Amino acid sequence: MFKAPCPSCGGELIFRSKTTVLCVCSYCRSNVIRHDVDLELMGKQADLLPDMSPLQIGVTGIYKRKRFHVLGRQILGWPDGRWNEWYIMFSNGSDGWIAEAQGEFSVLLAPKERPGLPNLSSLKTKKTLKIDKHTYTLVDRKKVECLGSEGELPFKAVAGDKSLVLDYSDGKNRFASIEIGSSPDFNIFVGSFITLAKVRATGLREFEGWGKP
Amino acid sequence: MKKASQKTARFSPVLKSFNCRSCGATLDLKAVGISVSVSCPSCHVIIDATNPNYKILEKAKKTYKFKKNPSIPIGSRGKLSGKTYEVIGFMERMDGIYPWKEYLLYNPYIGFRWLFEMNGHWSFVKRLRTLPREQLYSSAQYKKKTFKLFNAGEAKVTYVEGEFYWRVKIDDYSKVWDYISPPYMLSKEVTKDESIWTLSTYITPKRLESVFHLEENSLIKPYGIAPNQPSPSKANFKRMFGITVITLLTCLLLQLGNHIWVSNTLLYQGPINLNKERLANSRKISTKFKLVKTPEFEIKQDKKNIKLRGHSAIYNNWIYLDALLVNSKTGKGIPIPLEISHYKGSDWSEGSQTNDTHQYNIPKGTYYLSIQPQSGNFRNSIRLGIELISDVSIFSNFYWILFLLLTPLLTVGVGVFSFEKKRWKNGSENPYGE
Known part of the structure; x- marks a missing residue:
């Protein structure tokens, strides 16, 4: 863990994960980029969009017998709505994401063997992709835009960033997702659906009239 | 129950409340951040909640033409399988001339569920993320249970009210395959963009009345037989069959014992x-x-x-x-x-x-x-x-017992058969023929 004052307002910034690149100051909403021990300011973000997400920074739970903590999130928008991607860190230092869309939750982790980026110009004909010995089929591709972020994130994700997302499914209960941003690099994850009860999430947000989760 | 994907509008926030562009009324969203379309409660237009100008998706004329009243009002809350859900959306869909109603339920910690109602028969519905295995449209396997194809049909949206997590429009079309294993039904719904599997569980109107604190008998009495309605006599038949077999075996043993035990003395x-x-x-x-x-x-x-x-x-x-x-x-x-x-x-x-x-x-x-x-x-x-x-040894008593035991079993058996025959009459895959 690394603590430092916000270069803009002096409020305390906490970098819990070594992989954190961006930390959004919780007091002044400044984007703070970490270069080892040096911090760089990169503008401010507008207030976060309101939503009914039960997750928030600080929520913990257990996935595959490993405890995780929610460190930050980015909100992604596409023409048919928006969803949250919560950055999580496991007790052993590895990281992943909880995607929250249409009221459903899934855990996304980096595959054991990272496949090469599929050829984007031939996606119409070559729809399958092999990841960790499972075959996935392309089910959707969409242009997304970052609508805001908070807390710690492993890359610079600020409102207005655009990327392309390819959604794959294995036809049973697993799916894969490829995010191609402006940088030459891309992110690939394999995911499976979870419920908050199954991962025994604690520290969830409480909503008026809904009692304790 | 679909997620349209028309990639036209610019991305924009979904606010907690905003004003209807048509009549100015204030709209309050329940599933803030998730709901994509919402109907105006005062002028009945459907609004795109993701559009910066809150574009109108559907004019009131079209939605109001076939005005329907949800029998469980939007905003009602009730506990189903141990969790509280709020009714946030209501729509009617049709397969040709057969309408049914769908109620969208929401819990912020769990997400969405549905209640379907057709002819007064209700089902609690959940989207499946572990997909069933389908055998060439004749049966489907889910959690080691076999479901038989009951109906292949279509669904068209005819009425919408409340809020939804996709861009809903009148006349939204999908193809539907229903597989049954009462009280459960698996449905596959296919639109041009995606295919979705759901699991329906039969639930009685009485139960829903108490769950949603409705007045007694406010929900209409079910008529006809629902695809996934449990056969009332089937459980009886199973129980009776067991009892009958045990009783018969006991009587047979007693009879045989008696047959061996008697002396059969010839007198003349x-x-x-x-x-x-x-x-x-x-x-x-x-x-x-x-x-x-x-x-x-x-x-x-x-x-x-x-x-x-x-x-x-x-x-x-x-x-x-x-x-x-x-x-x-x-x-x-x-x-x-x-x-x-x-x-x-x-x-x-x-x-x-x-x-x-x-x-x-x-x-x-x-x-x-x-x-x-x-x-x-x-x-x-x-x-x-x-x-x-x-x-x-006298067998007539035994034959009487046989008769007395088998008559009720046969009667119930006939009941089971005619119930199934009636049920399948409503499906496109009727194995009993016309």
Whole structure:
């Protein structure tokens, strides 16, 4: 863990994960980029969009017998709505994401063997992709835009960033997702659906009239 | 239940509340950040909540034309399978001329569920993320259960109210396949963009009335049979079948034990010639047969039953033996009448040349049989063999038990069959035929 004052307002910034690149100051909403021990300011973000997400920074739970903590999130928008991607860190230092869309939750982790980026110009004909010995089929591709972020994130994700997302499914209960941003690099994850009860999430947000989760 | 994907509008926030562009009314969202389209409660247009200008997706004229009232009002909350859900959306869909209603339920910690209602029959519906295995549209496997294809049809949205997590429009079209294993139903819904599997569980209107605190009998009484309605007699049949089999086996064992246990003591056996009486002082023959008396015999065991069996090679005739088992000492007679009748045509026959009759609780002692025969024709003599046996096993009680046990089982069985026949009449895959 690394603590430092916000270069803009002096409020305390906490970098819990070594992989954190961006930390959004919780007091002044400044984007703070970490270069080892040096911090760089990169503008401010507008207030976060309101939503009914039960997750928030600080929520913990257990996935595959490993405890995780929610460190930050980015909100992604596409023409048919928006969803949250919560950055999580496991007790052993590895990281992943909880995607929250249409009221459903899934855990996304980096595959054991990272496949090469599929050829984007031939996606119409070559729809399958092999990841960790499972075959996935392309089910959707969409242009997304970052609508805001908070807390710690492993890359610079600020409102207005655009990327392309390819959604794959294995036809049973697993799916894969490829995010191609402006940088030459891309992110690939394999995911499976979870419920908050199954991962025994604690520290969830409480909503008026809904009692304790 | 679909997520359209028209990639036209610019991305934009979904706010907690905003004003209807058509009438100015304030709209409050429940699933903030998730809901994509919402209907205006005052002017009934459908608004795109993701559009910066809150574009109108559907004009009021189109949504209001077939105004429907949800029987569980939007905003109602109730506990289903242990979790509280709020009704946030309501729509009607149709397959041709058959309408049904869908209620969108929301819980911020769990997400979305549905209630479907058709003809007063309700189901609690959940989207599946572990996909069933489909066998060429004839059956589907989910969690080791086999579901039979019940109906292949379509669904078209005809009415919308409340908020939804996709861009909903009147006339949204999808193809639907329903597979059943009551009280469950698996449905596959296919639009041009995606295919979605759901699992429906049958739920009674009574239960929903109490769950959503509705007035008693405010939900209409179900009519007809729903695809996933549990057969009321099937559970009975299963239970009855078990009980019947156990009872039958017990009775059979008792009967067989009895059959082995009895002594089957032969008391008398012999041919009897039935002759007509010659009238005194006349050459004429009486219409009556002579009284027959057997030799005496001993019944050694007390209170046993006896069986009188008669056999005669008669055709189209009857014999009636008005027999008495007479105690030699007291002269008291116990009636044990026996009738043998046998009729035969070229391709039919009735009765038999052999018949039995029983008498019970005979005290031990010395007896003889006194028989006054009668017959249906006027032949002078008839040959007859009789046999008197004491302590025999009697199967008639057993047959009665068999009959009494199987009748209700069969009745319920017929009920089960006709229920299934009626159920499948409503599906496109009716195995019972038209």
